[in-house]
Amino acid sequence: xxxxxxxxxxxxxxxxxxxxxxxxxxxxxxxxxxxxxxxxxxxxxxxxxxxxxxxxxxxxxxxxxxxxxxxxxxxxxxxxxxxxxxxxxxxxxxxxxxxxxxxxxxxxxxxxxxxxxxxxxxxxx
Numbered sequence: 528x529x530x531x532x533x534x535x536x537x538x539x540x541x542x543x544x545x546x547x548x549x550x551x552x553x554x555x556x557x558x559x560x561x562x563x564x565x566x567x568x569x570x571x572x573x574x575x576x577x578x579x580x581x582x583x584x585x586x587x588x589x590x591x592x593x594x595x596x597x598x599x600x601x602x603x604x605x606x607x608x609x610x611x612x613x614x615x616x617x618x619x620x621x622x623x624x625x626x627x628x629x630x631x632x633x634x635x636x637x638x639x640x641x642x643x644x645x646x647x648x649x650x651x652x
Contacts, residue, residue, distance in 0.1 A: 531641055535548050535646060539613055562574055564636070566622070574588055578597045581601075595609065620645040623643040
């Protein structure tokens with residue numbers, strides 16, 4: 528069992544930055560691929576970014592490439608999402624998720640075994 532707790536969401540103006548954190552507890556953090564998903568009102572939950580167990584491989588949604596960066600610290604059992612140049616369309620609830628190594632595709636919700644409670648990100652224009 529893995530427990531995930533997100534933090535760092537909030538209200539920011541367009542063009543601003545936020546850093547989301549997801550702290551994991553329970554089983555060995557480095558065993559998991561980690562993903563950040565987001566869900567805007569009335570829309571499906573979609574992958575924003577994912578990172579493999581070692582941090583050597585990442586994947587991003589086209590809409591956030593060049594603006595968002597996912598990283599992880601396996602010693603601290605934390606995954607981060609640095610979000611720069613934020614746009615109003617980035618407004619959503621952001622969720623952290625964990626998947627057993629080797630499972631995929633990373634973009635599919637069903638790949639992930641554990642989910643956090645979500646943190647709201649609101650970008651004003």
